[in-house]
Amino acid sequence: MNYYVLTLFPEMIRQAVDTSILGRAIRSGRISVDTVNIRDFSVNKHNRVDDYPYGGGAGMVMEAEPVCRAVEAAEERIGKKSRVVYLTPQGRVLNQTIVEELAREENLILLCGHYEGIDERVLEQKVTDYLSIGDYVLTGGELGALVLIDAVSRFVPGVLSNEESSQFESLQDNLLEYPHYTRPEIWRGKCVPEILLSGDHRKIEAWRYEKSVERTRERRPDLLQHSYHVTGCWFGGDIQRRAACGLTDSVSRYGAYLDLDRKKLRKQGKVFGSRELLIFVLDPGAEIPEDGQPWRNLQGRNTPLVLAAGESAKGLPRMAEELAARGFAPIAVFENGCGAEKQAEQALEIRKKLEAFWRCQKEESL
Ligand code: ADE
Numbered sequence: 001m002n003y004y005v006l007t008l009f010p011e012m013i014r015q016a017v018d019t020s021i022l023g024r025a026i027r028s029g030r031i032s033v034d035t036v037n038i039r040d041f042s043v044n045k046h047n048r049v050d051d052y053p054y055g056g057g058a059g060m061v062m063e064a065e066p067v068c069r070a071v072e073a074a075e076e077r078i079g080k081k082s083r084v085v086y087l088t089p090q091g092r093v094l095n096q097t098i099v100e101e102l103a104r105e106e107n108l109i110l111l112c113g114h115y116e117g118i119d120e121r122v123l124e125q126k127v128t129d130y131l132s133i134g135d136y137v138l139t140g141g142e143l144g145a146l147v148l149i150d151a152v153s154r155f156v157p158g159v160l161s162n163e164e165s166s167q168f169e170s171l172q173d174n175l176l177e178y179p180h181y182t183r184p185e186i187w188r189g190k191c192v193p194e195i196l197l198s199g200d201h202r203k204i205e206a207w208r209y210e211k212s213v214e215r216t217r218e219r220r221p222d223l224l225q226h227s228y229h230v231t232g233c234w235f236g237g238d239i240q241r242r243a244a245c246g247l248t249d250s251v252s253r254y255g256a257y258l259d260l261d262r263k264k265l266r267k268q269g270k271v272f273g274s275r276e277l278l279i280f281v282l283d284p285g286a287e288i289p290e291d292g293q294p295w296r297n298l299q300g301r302n303t304p305l306v307l308a309a310g311e312s313a314k315g316l317p318r319m320a321e322e323l324a325a326r327g328f329a330p331i332a333v334f335e336n337g338c339g340a341e342k343q344a345e346q347a348l349e350i351r352k353k354l355e356a357f358w359r360c361q362k363e364e365s366l
Contacts, residue, residue, distance in 0.1 A: 001103065001156045002032045004074035004082075005145050006067070007112040008049065010035035012142045022150060025159040033149065034077065038062070041069035050115050059116030067111070067118055071126045074109045082107040083128045085148070086118070087141030091130030094148060096171045097355060098131070100348050102148070103155035110148065112141030173252050174227040176220060178211035209254050226358065228304075229276045233258035235294040236283025239310040243338045244281035247308065250347035251279070260294040269297030274361075277354060278328060279306045281338060284313040293322070300327030304357050306350055308334035331357050 005013045017026065017033045025031045042049050043065050050060040071084060083105055092098065102108060111118075111127065133144040153159050181192040195207045216224050232248030232255055234240040241259070248255035258265065260282075272278055278300065288294070305328035307320050313335060320330040331353040338346055 001030070001105070001153065002034070002078070002107045003145075003149055004034045004036060004077065004107065004109045005112065005142075005149075006036045006038055006070045006074060006109065007140075007142055007145070008038050008114055009112075009140070009142055010037050013146065016146050017149060021159065021164070022153060025153055025156070028158070030156055030158045031149075031153050034074075036070050036074050038066050038070045041066040041073065043069075053116065057116075061116055062113060062118040064119035064122035068122045068126060071109060071111065071122075078107045078109075080107075082109055084109040084111060084126050085129045085131055086111045086113065086123060086127040087133070087144035087148070088113060088117070088130055089132045089135070089137050091132040093132050093134060094151070096151075097348070097351050099148075099151045100155055101352070103152045104345070104348070108152070110141075110145040112145050114140040171223075173212075173254060174216075174223045175212040176216045176223070178208040178215065205254075226355075227275075228252075228354070230255040230279060231258055231272070231276065232256070232279040232281070233260050233298075234281045234310075235260040236281070236286045236310060240281045240283050240286075242340075243308065243310040244279060246340055246343050247281065247306075247338055247346060247350075248279050250343040251277070251350055255279075260298075261289075265297065267297075269299065271299045272301065272303040272328075274302045274304075277304050277306070277350075279308070279350075280323070281308045281310050282319070283310055284315050284319070295319075295323060295326065298323075298326060298328075300329070302361075303328050304331045304354055305329060306332045306334070306353075308338040308346075309336075310338065312336050329357065 007013060013033065013035050017023065022031070022033075026033060039047055039049055043063070049066045050062050053059065053061045075082065083102075085102075085108060087110065131144070131148065133147045138144065181196060185192050185197070193207070195203055198204070213224075213227075216227070230248050230252040232244040234244035245257055248257065258270070278298070280295070282294070300323070305320070305323055307316050307323065307330060309316060316333050316335050320333055324330055332346075332350055334342075334346060
């Protein structure tokens with residue numbers, strides 16, 4: 001990932017990125033951070049880049065021309081079209097989904113404003129994304145750019161070591177992290193929760209999930225509205241099972257698995273709610289059991305559905321229609337396989353589709 005930061009204060013960026021994990025990532029070549037000093041593109045003999053606002057009012061406005069030239073200088077260095085992100089309190093508030101989406105880019109141009117803002121005409125011409133790091137006003141975009149670089153770089157392969165890895169973490173499920181403990185077992189009379197010493201990993205996972213939900217309810221109840229439970233189910237062989245479990249794990253830390261070929265399930269059936277997500281991987285060539293389709297006993301209540309084939313397949317859209325008639329809402333269909341190499345990309349697409357689905361539901365209910 002290569003970042004190009006357009007700023008009036010390049011030293012502010014340099015000082016921050018050359019240390020700690022970002023510094024290590026730069027030295028190992030996983031990321032690069034180039035700064036472009038907007039003042040170098042001043043068209044004024046006094047090197048000024050700002051002027052009074054038309055229409056009057058307080059403060060100064062950054063001129064269009066130097067900003068435009070600075071963007072073009074970065075575009076020239078990159079050699080191809082890239083996203084240009086303007087850091088502004090007027091933008092979409094950065095979140096983990098946006099961060100992961102940006103991490104898929106090869107190059108990012110980050111534009112930092114100062115004073116009252118930047119001439120609207122160059123923004124219209126050059127900016128592709130408006131992003132804010134929170135609902136408060138900073139003195140300039142540099143701290144926003146640094147926050148973005150830090151958060152995005154964590155998703156660039158090789159930036160974090162295994163221990164630092166970002167695979168499972170807070171916010172992936174819209175849940176806060178469970179509490180952590182390390183030695184000593186008793187600190188100033190306070191004990192580590194006993195279950196963590198039990199060695200029973202299933203129980204530990206269940207306890208952590210419970211604590212995550214409890215903590216989110218207490219501290220960030222707003223996040224809980226966006227949390228959901230994922231079930232990965234499959235019909236077919238080992239390929240489908242692995243694909244369903246892998247994709248489920250990429251979407252959620254706390255997903256459940258369901259083998260649709262289990263006789264018991266076919267007898268009992270299962271009902272899913274609207275705060276669940278069903279990921280269904282199937283082998284369309286598999287022999288359908290005599291007693292009916294494997295999804296015959298699945299019932300949704302406006303449950304978002306992802307339908308995928310473990311290998312390339314046709315006919316998934318028709319199956320999506322059949323499942324829609326059973327109360328599922330297909331949000332994504334992956335017809336061309338969902339093997340391990342595609343999972344990270346597909347998981348991100350699923351999360352974005354899910355957010356759009358809920359936005360839509362919310363608007364409809366208003
Ligand atoms: N520039 C000024 N305030 C900002 C904010 N909240 N986010 C991003 N850039 C900014």
